[in-house]
Amino acid sequence: MTALSAAAKAALAGGAPLPFSLYTSHTEQRILNAPILKPLLICVLAGVKHLGRDAELVCPAGSFVFLPNSPTIDMRNIPVNEEYCAMLIDFDHADFHQFQRSAVPARPHLLGPVDAVLAKTLQQFAEWSVYAPPGAWHFRKKELLQLLYQAGHHGVAAMAAPPSFSHQLHDMISADIAGDWSVKRVTAALAVSESTLLRNLKAEGTDLLAIVNRTRLGHALHLIQTTRDPIGRIADRCGYYSQSRFTEKFKLLFGVTPTGLRKTRL
Known part of the structure; x- marks a missing residue:
């Protein structure tokens, strides 16, 4: 090794x-x-x-x-x-x-x-x-x-399940992680109606906001684990313009604050 x-x-x-x-x-x-x-x-x-x-x-x-x-x-x-x-x-x-x-x-x-x-x-x-x-x-x-x-x-x-509708959205959002992913923008990008979008997401037990947050926070987790960028810069890169709000959402999902996780690497 x-x-x-x-x-x-x-x-x-x-x-x-x-x-x-x-x-x-x-x-x-x-x-x-x-x-x-x-x-x-x-x-x-x-x-x-x-x-x-x-x-x-x-x-x-x-x-x-x-x-x-x-x-x-x-x-x-x-x-x-x-x-x-x-x-x-x-x-x-x-x-x-x-x-x-x-x-x-x-x-x-x-x-x-x-x-x-x-x-x-x-x-x-x-x-x-x-x-x-x-x-x-x-x-x-x-x-x-x-x-x-x-x-x-x-x-x-x-090991590869067919990509779900949520996975397709994740890939799309990842290409512009800090962008404004409104329902209107997503439906235009996918060429589907709002009702079709909401129905597909409901069938998978999720919604657009949850997918956007999960995609952003997942990328933030990766950046904290692989870079030494300041937490505020990572928050900004992932579309969170309030570091305190970013920290709150990060801890709610992952059970640890960004700063707490960063300290384990030092």
Whole structure:
């Protein structure tokens, strides 16, 4: 895990956008309702990750967990010997088109070891990402999925549920995270009537404001975990012009304040 961690940290040190993230902490993190909006591979490089309100899943260093694009999950990131560190890679629904979904039953998660082959592949992925154009990232992501499948983790083929209406809205809002996402703007972008929009959202048990807030706060959570930007700047970038209001909504959803979460990384 040492070589993989070093390669990932070296790649991220350049500051350029990359097709993976590295989450670290030096004290325990407890995060409620963490959004999983795309199929997500989490490789724990140091420390332990607990998933679920009652720690139903335990992922020690040297293991991975693959989560489908399910709504939310509670988690604890626990440092061992000074640090928690995990490499995260999200996937698009199209990355799974190489598999025949009907042949594999859907699963709520997939657990496994980061063996020598996967660790070396991830290390090469991190090093390659520094030089590769963003348009080529999805090719290597599809190779990672195929590697897991060929290693016997056939459940990876069923990690991508068809995108819901809410997921489509999330992707659209993410392209302009701080924008004014009114009903009028959304219906115009989707070319649907207001009644159709509201009916589809009601069928999924949500509404537009909830999706906008969840998308913004999910992005804020990512920025707090991966950057050292001031909390006020993150709030502004995510469309919250009052830092106190941003902090209130962040704590209400995740169970921790932005400042409290930031302190775990210091």
